[in-house]
Amino acid sequence: MKRLLLPLLAVLALPTAVNANTHVNDSLNAADMNFNVGNKDMACTMVSMAILAANSPEIYGTTSSSLKREVKNYANRCDLRF
Numbered sequence: 001m002k003r004l005l006l007p008l009l010a011v012l013a014l015p016t017a018v019n020a021n022t023h024v025n026d027s028l029n030a031a032d033m034n035f036n037v038g039n040k041d042m043a044c045t046m047v048s049m050a051i052l053a054a055n056s057p058e059i060y061g062t063t064s065s066s067l068k069r070e071v072k073n074y075a076n077r078c079d080l081r082f
Contacts, residue, residue: 020061023053024071031074044078051075051082 027050034043054063054071063071075082 020053020057020063021067023060024050024063024067027053028067028070028074035077040078044080047071047074047078047080051080054082 027046031043031046031050034040034046050071053060054068057063072082
C-alpha cells in the first residue's frame with residue numbers, strides 16, 4: 001500500500017502544474033493574436049485571465065518564473081497590475 005501511495009500522489013500532482021502553465025500560455029497566445037489584429041480590449045481580457053491563473057497556484061497550480069515574466073510584460077502593455 002505504501003509503495004503505491006507516493007506514485008499515485010505524483011501522478012495526481014503533475015497534471016495540476018502542467019495545466020497552470022498551459023492555461024497561462026494559451027491565454028497569452030490568444031492575447032497576442034488579438035493584439036496583432038488590433039483588438040486591444042479582448043487582448044487585455046485574455047491577459048487578465050493569464051494574470052488570474054498565474055496568481056492562483058492553489059487553483060491552477062504553480063506557474064514557471066519565465067512565464068510569470070512574460071505575463072508581467074503583457075500586463076504592462078495593457079496597463080494592468082501584476
